[in-house]
Amino acid sequence: MERIPILKMGHFLLVTIQVDLYDRLAMDLEANLIREVNRTGAKGVLIDISAVEIVDSFMGRIIGNIASMSKLLDAQTVVVGMQPAVAITLVELGLELPGVHTALNVERGMELLQGMIISDDIIIDDDDDTFPEKGFDKDQ
Amino acid sequence: MILSLKKDLIKINREQDVVLLRNRTKEFAVKIKMGLVNQTKLITAASELVRNMLRYGGGGEVSVEAVTKGRDNGIRMIFKDSGPGIADVNKAMMDGYSTGKSLGLGLPGTKRLVNEFDLKSELGKGTTVTIIKWANG
Numbered sequence: 539m540e541r542i543p544i545l546k547m548g549h550f551l552l553v554t555i556q557v558d559l560y561d562r563l564a565m566d567l568e569a570n571l572i573r574e575v576n577r578t579g580a581k582g583v584l585i586d587i588s589a590v591e592i593v594d595s596f597m598g599r600i601i602g603n604i605a606s607m608s609k610l611l612d613a614q615t616v617v618v619g620m621q622p623a624v625a626i627t628l629v630e631l632g633l634e635l636p637g638v639h640t641a642l643n644v645e646r647g648m649e650l651l652q653g654m655i656i657s658d659d660i661i662i663d664d665d666d667d668t669f670p671e672k673g674f675d676k677d678q
Numbered sequence: 679m680i681l682s683l684k685k686d687l688i689k690i691n692r693e694q695d696v697v698l699l700r701n702r703t704k705e706f707a708v709k710i711k712m713g714l715v716n717q718t719k720l721i722t723a724a725s726e727l728v729r730n731m732l733r734y735g736g737g738g739e740v741s742v743e744a745v746t747k748g749r750d751n752g753i754r755m756i757f758k759d760s761g762p763g764i765a766d767v768n769k770a771m772m773d774g775y776s777t778g779k780s781l782g783l784g785l786p787g788t789k790r791l792v793n794e795f796d797l798k799s800e801l802g803k804g805t806t807v808t809i810i811k812w813a814n815g
Binding site: 632 | 715719773
């Protein structure tokens with residue numbers, strides 16, 4: 539049976555779709571990817587669709603599902619490398635994929651994911667900083 | 679008047695046949711020098727219709743045809759199934775309407791992607807959808 543490989547890279551999962559997608563394959567990818575996010579505790583999912591020539595409403599919905607499900611498991615999804623003709627077709631079809639982050643290529647997608655995770659860390663840092671300040675106030 | 683140049687029939691019985699249909703459609707589109715964006719729109723439209731055919735019509739047959747009208751070349755595709763038919767065609771053509779679990783973008787979205795779209799359905803007999811995409815349309 540055909541299967542789309544899911545690679546782990548640090549905190550991220552990387553999926554490159556190199557084959558023609560049909561519905562069963564896309565649904566299996568959705569299930570496997572969510573299972574992997576849960577198993578590895580990944581903070582981000584990067585899906586490279588640069589080799590995909592056709593994204594129809596079903597596959598668009600699967601991509602949207604992956605993003606929503608990952609978010610519930612505390613992971614961000616970035617779709618990279620969409621071909622211009624695919625983008626034109628998706629919008630005309632009426633599928634604009636709200637809630638899915640995109641980047642032009644894998645490199646920028648990785649930067650975007652890293653940025654999202656770093657901004658999470660900064661929020662945590664801010665919390666830490668407030669405690670010494672409070673302690674300082676007490677001393678005064 | 680529309681003249682047919684070349685025609686191919688593809689039987690659709692299982693999901694993997696969709697990939698075959700997409701590839702054949704692409705071959706035809708490339709042969710008449712259709713641009714990449716129009717190719718993508720046509721193949722996406724075909725992908726939507728063939729899914730409907732499998733899901734609601736239990737499979738069927740698709741004809742892919744290179745056609746010419748005056749100075750325009752194009753691809754005509756006819757999707758024919760012997761499924762239960764569509765009860766309310768007007769409703770089926772509305773954005774966001776679905777009897778299944780989909781988003782309901784399939785039929786209206788498909789219509790936006792092609793130049794000519796015709797849907798005929800008879801309850802209990804089946805559905806036939808004809809689309810044409812002109813190379814420069």
